[in-house]
Amino acid sequence: MSLNEAVRVAVIYYSSTGTVFELAKTAATAAEKAGAEVRLRKVRELAPAEAIASNQGWSDHAAATQHIVEASLDDLEWADAIMFGTPTRYGLPASQLKQFIDTAGGLWAQGKLIDKIGSSFTASGTRHGGQETTIVALNNTFYHWGSIIVPPGYADPIQFQMGNPYGTSHTSNNAEVPPGEIELAAMEFQARRVVETTATFVRGRAARFA
Template sequence: MAYGGPVRMAVIYYSATGTVYELAKAAAVAAEKAGAEVRLRKVGEMAPAEVIAANQGWSRHVNATRHVAEATLEDLDWADALLLGAPTRYGMPAAQLKQFIDTTGPLWGDGRLINKCASSFTASATAHGGQESTLLAMNNTFYHWGAIIVPPGYADPVQFRTGNPYGASHTSHNGEVPPGDAQLAAVEFQARRVVEVAQAFKRGRGV
């Protein structure tokens, strides 16, 4: 955990057609408003170019987000707090985010991910597309890192509207429905909560 100054948060995500990106942007803005220094980062794309080109929504999103920097291990090392987001793929995080996670061995081996405050968010195409299992799968990584998992729980009234105490989530109905006010408010609350817990943890440790 970084010493001195505001909480540093890295919002690291993967998004194919833009749903998770919208949630990530809202989280980053909310974290900044809560006093954090924020890095919004996407993970690298793994799909073949011809597959992306064949999907209009996918190729449009790739072109629209070329300005977003790709995540590196340095972003994880820099951060006090982490918010990871990915769409569900068969009830698990998309391979692109998992591939990035699988590169973190050097940081894990050096104990540099211990005590970072961490949380996760997701989206799926269908109402029962594995949102909770995807969030739990991402949280499994945090256990191995020795991170401090910060769930949103039902600590804000918006959680009773969205109904997911594990992390913010959205059902896009095959990409046709963008996140609405309730879903954006839920991920904003989640980001603020992670920042607040990280701030309290830093104060308690005198760092």
Template sequence: MAPVNVSVIYYSSTGTVHALAKAAAEGAEKAGATVRLRKVRELAPPQAVEANPAWAQHLQDTADVAEATLDDLSWADAVLFGTPTRFGNVASQLKAFIDTAGGLWQQGGLADKVVSAFTATGTAHGGQESTILALSNTFYHWGGIIVPPGYTDPIQFQTGNPYGTSHVSGIGGAGSAPGEAVLAAAAHQARRVAETAAALKAGRAAS
């Protein structure tokens, strides 16, 4: 496989999406990619964070995770984005980061990157697919090459989301953490992304 760079960029309030992001990073690494795991900046006011003990604890637990910059986008051959669902849409923290990429987009620095997305919701049918599709709107504008997991591995028939890995975390993050099958699905999705990016890179080099 041609060497590729993969950025896993995510927002997580109580840790669910963080767990999926870590599994994705590990999956990409096992596929031979060089990986950057990056969280986006927390923008919620301190009083909102402190009102949810799980949120405040997760913020402390991930203090050592580097924050995403535009260099993480320009460096990458492929990017996986992770976000919890907010009313069927992308969390404002991740959207705020994406909105800073206008200059890079204008320079053509986001075109032809392999892109994919994963998410979590508080309830079943809580907007998982609509959130991933909302991120796809951004990818279309970039000229990104969207690579979903589809039903390309038996694990997808256990987790049931061909759009992107997803998990039901419970309201306020009070439910269960992602189990083995969901984490395996995130790893599979990232491997598929890394392998597709490598094939494209090798093909371009040979043309």
């Protein structure tokens, strides 16, 4: 990219009942406000239609987000920075997001994911429901890709209220409690930090090789 181009951020998520979707939307909006070109993408649903129909919140969210474009490998290659969002599943990322990540082997083999900026966020139904381990597990992907992980850390006062230096996280009380003001502010900060770090890195590299 040239020194005058906006950095490109892909916010790629899975959400069953909408909690992670709210975080992803907030990240995408904050990244745009910070000057980035953004693609908000959901990954393909793998659960059978019967399972989705059996949960009103799940089926309502699926219907409400039909307009969101599904993620493709082109989104990974296009992006300067990738933000992954997922609910916890036994302290691990949801299989829907993992399946999408597993299709990226060709890009990895060609070295096309090296030096991407990476950052992760999550939500769980219960307190201590595996939020930190889920983010760490997602970040293992970035290690293998040769990406540069950018966590929020405690680099902003909001982090001392939200309390997760690995990435924004939320406890939804089994989808009954949406992300609140603190969680959304933390998500906004994480997205801004990703954009600012990406701009510093990518533009510095462009200037070096200009």
